[in-house]
Amino acid sequence: MSYHHGDLRRAMTAAAATAVAERGPAGLSLRELARLAGVSHAAPAHHFGDKAGVLTAVATEGFTLLAEALGQAGDDLLAAGVAYVRFAVGHPGHFAVMFDRSLLHADDADLRAAEQAASAALADLAPDADGARAAWSVAHGFASLWLSGAIEGPDVVAAAEPVLRRLVPDA
Amino acid sequence: MSYHHGDLRRAMTAAAATAVAERGPAGLSLRELARLAGVSHAAPAHHFGDKAGVLTAVATEGFTLLAEALGQAGDDLLAAGVAYVRFAVGHPGHFAVMFDRSLLHADDADLRAAEQAASAALADLAPDADGARAAWSVAHGFASLWLSGAIEGPDVVAAAEPVLRRLVPDA
DNA sequence: ACTGCTATCTTGTCAATGGCAAGATCGGTC
């Protein structure tokens, strides 16, 4: 291993997402990330500025992944809802950070761009604003409640579909 | 002011809820709470054990308040949804903590009791499980998105009603 | 090859925090 890690930024965001998924945003320690990556305790600050910077990078990655997942679902509202829930459950570390402004640099340019990409993917799904908001709300709410343990079951998708269908009865 | 504060526990939970509402759970400092209450830095630990204990108390209070709000809404599903959103926006500090297991002592007896009271109030609203889950998901999702700034508008209730109505078309 | 130049990473340091242990003080009870 050379003096330069070479891919520290990527390694850090990945490790941060894992740590957040396991112990929550409050359980994330920059120094622990550094230890895991085998670098000094101040290395993260260089790439991300501060702790919020790390989480901002994770959130940005999350919105990008979400936009991709929604895009692949096409214009089927139910499929998009399932994709949304799948994303949240599949990337709990990202999801836990994305909608918590108190943890992020909300005015970060990359973050805003990624947010808008995801937002646009959502808006394309429904012809009217309230329909899009409603679809977003059900999917987001179900995913949040599932991740918090408030809704349980053997399979996420199996539990989500009948709920999402309430909102999209014609799908 | 005597040696004994007299109502420290209540003062702490209230101050904690305010602090969480303003700066998020990560921005809460036990020592700052102590300073605000005019007590020593170790006083909070006596009543709550640790930081998670403080937030558990806040979450417990939140679930109790939520159960009351839902109870007052009667058996009207739309009214209950509005009450849910109103609660979340009116008590952002409580709401931010209630569904984040990484911050709480999830096995706390009082917390579990309050959770179940709220859960029961929710289950009473719809005859079928999926209907209750769907109503919960929309209300929870909309409230979360509103609080995160993802959904904006001049009035919360005015923005929430058309969304909630998608799920409760017959109300 | 040599010289800068810049991004990357390190070492050193500081204040603040959470948590623990041991002691002081108060309020009520027998």
Place this chain on the structure above:
DNA sequence: GACCGATCTTGCCATTGACAAGATAGCAGT
């Protein structure tokens, strides 16, 4: 009036986030 448990304090420690200053590496231009 003496005890006793609950409440609160003081003192302490390891960890953390953030900052400053220095070291190292790769790279471009000559």
